[in-house]
Amino acid sequence: MKDVLENTVLFRQLDESAKKCCLSYLRARKVSRGELIVREGEVHAGLILLVKGEAAVQKYTSGGDYSTISLLLPGDCFGEETVVNGKEKCAFTLEAVSDVEFLYITAENLLLLMEKYPRVKDGFMSVLSDRIRIQAMQITILSQKSVRQKIVYYLLMLRQRQGTEKVCLPGSREVVSKLLAMPRQSFTRELMMMEKEGLISITGRNIAFSDPSALKKCIGE
Numbered sequence: 001m002k003d004v005l006e007n008t009v010l011f012r013q014l015d016e017s018a019k020k021c022c023l024s025y026l027r028a029r030k031v032s033r034g035e036l037i038v039r040e041g042e043v044h045a046g047l048i049l050l051v052k053g054e055a056a057v058q059k060y061t062s063g064g065d066y067s068t069i070s071l072l073l074p075g076d077c078f079g080e081e082t083v084v085n086g087k088e089k090c091a092f093t094l095e096a097v098s099d100v101e102f103l104y105i106t107a108e109n110l111l112l113l114m115e116k117y118p119r120v121k122d123g124f125m126s127v128l129s130d131r132i133r134i135q136a137m138q139i140t141i142l143s144q145k146s147v148r149q150k151i152v153y154y155l156l157m158l159r160q161r162q163g164t165e166k167v168c169l170p171g172s173r174e175v176v177s178k179l180l181a182m183p184r185q186s187f188t189r190e191l192m193m194m195e196k197e198g199l200i201s202i203t204g205r206n207i208a209f210s211d212p213s214a215l216k217k218c219i220g221e
Helices: 002-008 014-025 079-086 107-116 117-141 147-162 173-179 185-195 212-217
Strands: 027-033 036-038 044-054 055-060 068-074 093-096 100-106 167-168 200-203 206-209
Touching: 002 014, 014 107, 014 117, 044 079, 044 107, 055 173, 068 117, 068 185, 079 107, 079 117, 100 107, 107 117, 117 147, 147 167, 147 185, 147 206, 147 212, 173 185, 185 200
Parallel strands: none
Antiparallel strands: 027 100, 036 093, 044 100, 055 068, 055 093, 167 206, 200 206
16 A cells, blocks of 8 residues: 555655554545546545546536546546535536546545644645646547647647656547547547657557657648
8 A cells, every 4th residue: 555655746845754644544445337426516625636447527417418637547536626615515426437546535535644743735736737737638638629739739748647658548549538538439530640640559458659750740740
């Protein structure tokens, strides 16, 4: 469990004694693919820290349709607004798109830890900063006019987040296409076309950049 804390922005800068204290406030949980971790509108005042798997942040309409707002990867957090604003009702649904393991801490306990350990507060501010940056990227992606531009922006964002030249889609093509607000068929068709043109190479969920400079030209960079 200490290794998990070492790999998260929230607790990374703590010494061993502080990590041990923080662990006593965290609760480990597991859910299966397709399960809802949190439902929009339900009482939820705390922070979820993803350890394994992927989860989709979703927003539902009154008619029952939903949009995928973001995809969370190991190390990502969910529920920051309930800690900052003190709101108990969650504004989004969080669904496991694979088998998921996560840690949970109540807002009350997290605030206690931030008061006791200033570095936890620094880590939480970094979490908020990362969330704002990712949301800005998502807005940029969705503002693109063509299917290809949306996909290229998204792949480049994944490369930046994952820190590798070969990126792994955080979920099935159906899940990712919902995130990009396009039909799954359009997403798959454009990926196949990009591979045919020699821009990328696809193996399952892994996508390698065959010609990064040509990819950037697709978005005017």
